[in-house]
Amino acid sequence: MDFSRPSFSPWRWLTLVASLLTCGICQASGQIFISPDSLLGVEKYRTILTLENVPEDVLEYSWYRGKDNSTENMIFSYKPPNTRHPGPSYSGRENVTRAGSLVVRMSAVNDTGYYTVEVDTSNETQRATGWLQIVNGPDYVSLWTQPYFFAGVLTADIGSSVQLECNCFSKPEPRYHWIHNGSFLSIPENNMTLPSLSWEQMGSYRCVVENPETQLTFYRDVTIQPPRPPLPTVNRELYIPGPLVIFLILLTSLGGAFVCRVLVYSLFQSCSRGKTCHKCPWQTN
Template sequence: MDFSRPGFSPWRWITLVASLLTCGICQASGQLFISPDSLIGVEKHRTILTLENVPEDVLEYSWYRGTDNSTGNMIFSYKPPNTRHPGPLFSGRENVTRAGSLVFKMSAVNDTGNYTVEVDASNGTQRATGWLEILKLGNDPGITANASANTSTLVEGMDSVLAECLTNSSNIKWYLNSVPTSGSNRMTISSDGKTLVIHRVSRSDYSLQCTIEDIPEIIQRSEVIRFSVSYGPDYVSLWTQPDFFAGVLTAAIGSSVQLECTCFSRPKPKYHWIHNGSLLSISEENMTLPSLSWEQMGSYRCIVENLETQLAFYRDVTIQPPQLGPLPTVNKEFYIPGYWVKFLILLAIAGGVFVCLILAYTLFLFCSTGKTCHKCPCRPVRQGDEGERQRRKSLL
């Protein structure tokens, strides 16, 4: 607690300590008291003065501003189960719960002071007084962001962001896309937590905020810095009707052809269509040829361009007519019954075998004649070969 805070005097601290000691004594004796944990509130937040050791069979709860339970100091009274009466000091922000606790919907600094509760039960009446201190929060943190480009024209994977949380607090947390974040491979936070650097912005980055938590469970937030990150084009695809295969679309003359080029991109990209090397005037993602002509045949290219990221991609398709079938021919079929086919096959085999036998026999005769010619009677006899002559005679 900050004792130097304006409006906080030492006697109030003494009173608060005395109240805490008194509550401890009351707790030990079983008497009614206001919980010490509820005696400190925060400006512009809900504050609840909680009762402890509440007796049974309560008939009425009455809350007063100050230590005097006079009618003029009454804030609110509640008779279970459903009877509620505002008092002269009711401001419209107070209420009493079923358990008898006093609730401030939106606490203010001037709510600081003593509060007294009177509880009427079937076995008697009890009172308790406590000092409520409403703390005034400091200013919300500020935030600044400097980017390598204007934060409204950041490019994914290229631009960076330097953000600074303007506060003297050391309890700083950063929220990227409303989610608490810490350092990563593309993000660095300084040791004092006041500076955050996003080295490479992503298409998923859309907001940045810093917070401080000097009082437990009370979070003060800076304004939100919003990004607009450009990306793409990517995932460019080409849809056609009728469908195309391997980059070729087959369509007949006079038929309808539709071409559609789609992609993921921010901002919306520009579309360009090229036909056989000539730029068309169409600047939309869709192109329709209601009655295909010969002049519209050929290659088409869809170019998708993002002026912010300076990236462009394209897809190609070729439109061609159906291929012509073979020229018509006169059907001259010659039909042979199956038994004739078998006969001709057997005849061909037999003929082949016969020819092979003739050739083999001729070869055999030729070889046989060549071996016996040496003993042929017609062989000439050399003069003086008397023995050979006699042998021939004997053969005759």
């Protein structure tokens, strides 16, 4: 977007026409003037107050905040080719080009106001004053929904009520547009209500916010989709097939018989080796 020629509201056009008439008189008489096209800036962007009808034998350019050239109002002075001096009203964002134009970096809304330039030549001193208007584009757009959305997705049942509301701060008041699945909706308000959600109303929604003067646009997206079907349940009960049960019973039985044999054999060996064994369980008197 070309910010050197932004769009204007009707009242700005009236102001511009008046400035052009005044500047036309200045141009006819050879006087310097501030270009009307440069008297509208955008917040957080660079603004250049451009000088027109500048003489060739300029000794010094001096820019002031306000209508007068008092010392405390001086922003910056520049003596060609390389001498620059900041003044008391210097904020650290201003500079003067070789052509005498004032550059304001990262323009702020409170930069709005009158600016005066004084041009000294070898023969005379000329002055020009202009009103700079700084407007802000919608730099942040918030989207509120009911039900609430997460990670750009709003989950809602068919037949339920859904509310979408888009908000931002902008001067002048912004314009709102809604887009559903790529198609514009005839809803100029910042909020939209779907009282009974249908399948056709599912999909992606975009809220577009536009500054009518600067034509800056920002947007937020949300997708409405039905709930996901529940996952199949997993039966976690322990199941042992019949053959395995029989095998375990046999294994247990054989294991018990083997243990008994081992115990009897150990007892027999103990009694056989011991000469002091007077009586074993199986011996008789």
